[in-house]
Amino acid sequence: xxxxxxxxxxxxxxxxxxxxxPILVIGADLTEKVKQAEDDINKAKSDNESIDKDxxxxxxxxxxxxxxxxxxxxxxxxxxxxxHDLNIEIDKKQIIVEKAHKATLDAQEAFKERAEELYKYGxxxxxxxxxxxxxxxxxxxxxxxIRKAMSxxxxxxxxxxxxxxxxNDKVSELQSVLKEQEDLKTANEIKVGELNTYKEQQQKNIDxxxxxxxxxxxxxxxxxxxxxxxxxxIDYTPNRGSDPDPVSLALSFVNKTPYVWxxxxxxxxxxxxxxxxxxxxxxxMILPRTAEMQQCVGVAIPENxxxxxxxxxxxxxxxxxxxxxxxxxxxxxxxxxxxxxxxPVHVYSDFxxxxxxx
Numbered sequence: 122x123x124x125x126x127x128x129x130x131x132x133x134x135x136x137x138x139x140x141x142x143p144i145l146v147i148g149a150d151l152t153e154k155v156k157q158a159e160d161d162i163n164k165a166k167s168d169n170e171s172i173d174k175d176x177x178x179x180x181x182x183x184x185x186x187x188x189x190x191x192x193x194x195x196x197x198x199x200x201x202x203x204x205h206d207l208n209i210e211i212d213k214k215q216i217i218v219e220k221a222h223k224a225t226l227d228a229q230e231a232f233k234e235r236a237e238e239l240y241k242y243g244x245x246x247x248x249x250x251x252x253x254x255x256x257x258x259x260x261x262x263x264x265x266x267i268r269k270a271m272s273x274x275x276x277x278x279x280x281x282x283x284x285x286x287x288x289n290d291k292v293s294e295l296q297s298v299l300k301e302q303e304d305l306k307t308a309n310e311i312k313v314g315e316l317n318t319y320k321e322q323q324q325k326n327i328d329x330x331x332x333x334x335x336x337x338x339x340x341x342x343x344x345x346x347x348x349x350x351x352x353x354x355i356d357y358t359p360n361r362g363s364d365p366d367p368v369s370l371a372l373s374f375v376n377k378t379p380y381v382w383x384x385x386x387x388x389x390x391x392x393x394x395x396x397x398x399x400x401x402x403x404x405x406m407i408l409p410r411t412a413e414m415q416q417c418v419g420v421a422i423p424e425n426x427x428x429x430x431x432x433x434x435x436x437x438x439x440x441x442x443x444x445x446x447x448x449x450x451x452x453x454x455x456x457x458x459x460x461x462x463x464x465p466v467h468v469y470s471d472f473x474x475x476x477x478x479x
Contacts, residue, residue: 151351154358158344165337165344172334179323179330186320193309193316200306207299211292218288225281232278339377346375350463353450367399368430371444371452374461380454390454390461392442396432399444404479412442419478424466427475433466437473445475 343359350357350372357372365373374387374395381389385398393412400406409415415432416439422431427445435441443453446463454461466472 151354151356154356155348155351158347161344162341165340169334169337172330172337176327176330176334179327183320183323183327186316186323190313190316190320193313197306197309197313200302200309203302204299204306207295207302211295211299214288214292214295218285218292221281221285221288225278225285228278228281232275342376343373346372346463350446350450353446353463354448355446355450355463365403366430367403368444368446368452370399370403371395371461372446372463375452375463376460378454378461380457380459380461382457384454392454395452395454395461396442396444400478406479408478412439415439415442415478416473416476419476422475422477424472424475427466428477430479431475431477433475434473435469435471439473441469 340359347357347359358369359373374390378387379389380391381394382391383394384390385394387398390398393410393415396415397408397410400408408418412434416434416437419432422428427433429445429447431445433443433445433451435443441453443451443464443466445451445466449466450463451466452461452463455464
């Protein structure tokens with residue numbers, strides 16, 4: 122091997138070491154973070170399996186509660202029908218009772234009038250009548266008539282009072298049955314209320330579990346992003362309540378937020394909408410709305426001097442913009458059908474430069 126070839130090999134090795142050294146250093150720094158991310162993913166997945174079981178148990182309880190409430194509702198409707206029918210029957214019987222009471226009063230009044238007549242005038246009249254008897258047989262017949270008249274009046278009063286009492290007893294029986302139905306209806310309504318309260322508690326439990334599951338799913342997505350970005354030697358720390366930089370905020374939407382033409386919110390972004398949102402939320406900066414206009418903001422930066430947070434443009438005038446992450450990677454909202462993604466800077470062929478806006 123001649124000296125020239127040896128020098129070329131040495132230069133190549135040195136260049137390779139120069140290129141790989143930051144990767145090796147960063148890779149060493151990321152090892153613990155990647156391991157933690159893998160542990161977080163496994164724990165979150167296990168937790169979600171348990172949550173799914175708890176959600177299913179709560180859902181089954183709600184189904185049983187709904188079935189019980191449905192049956193009780195039918196029972197309450199039956200109670201209401203019986204109560205309605207009983208009230209109608211009681212009203213009818215009350216009318217009969219009133220008529221029977223009037224008949225009793227009429228009979229009592231007739232008996233009273235006959236008794237008063239006998240008391241005031243009857244002695245002389247009845248005695249005079251008896252004295253006019255034409256013999257013993259006639260006397261006995263006249264006496265029997267007087268007794269029958271008094272007995273008939275008394276019997277009529279007793280019958281009327283008995284009839285009235287019978288109808289009053291029937292009304293009382295109906296009112297007793299009515300009260301039973303009303304009490305049953307009230308008890309069933311209380312049960313329905315208690316079941317609805319329990320159902321609401323179960324639904325709240327499900328909502329809380331769903332929120333935990335969603336938080337775990339977000340943790341899985343973010344932890345997976347830590348692992349994926351580590352392959353490009355990008356140190357990504359998910360936001361845990363602290364204020365992120367624009368890049369971290371943009372990365373938090375990776376694989377979660379879809380591309381939406383004209384979108385400027387976490388419900389959906391287009392490329393320039395993602396830039397506008399992240400810089401406004403974190404730094405309070407108001408950037409122009411379109412990629413073409415954003416290309417006119419800030420200071421132009423050579424590709425070999427690009428830093429985390431610089432804006433990367435494609436086409437001139439620009440038709441696409443992304444945020445530089447580091448190590449030759451960027452985060453952007455690519456196009457319809459894809460979510461916010463992390464991709465190499467040169468994934469598109471018409472790279473036209475970078476600009477620093479802060």
